[in-house]
Amino acid sequence: MAEIALGWLGWTEEQALRTDVNAIRVAYQGRTSMLRAIFGEEDEPERKKQPITTGDQFDAMFGVGRD
Template identity: 60%
Template sequence: MGWLGWTEEQTLRADVNAILVGLDGRGDMISSVLRAVFGEDPKLAIEITAQPITEDYFDAMFAVE
């Protein structure tokens, strides 16, 4: 019944935690199928740049006058 594929009786007897776990499991299953069909997502390289926070930089970021 519905997105989780449960019967009506299973659905009516389930508490909130069971529904959340079932939903999470169904999402994992769908993700696994999509990865098997289309392959893994490409990993995007994130460049982290560190800029020291000076008083002027802080004022510019937070619009302090």
């Protein structure tokens, strides 16, 4: 969070330490939304679909049901 508060938001160390983590996240989201509105947004690359883990695969990975 310090990287975001100090670097991206430009806050002082004292401001960052006195601010709740959730407030820093909201401030960062607001800043990025503002920058997108001003400068536009790049086209998002096509996202790969994540494979779905079946119950049998989950059991095999985590040893569920084995003695």
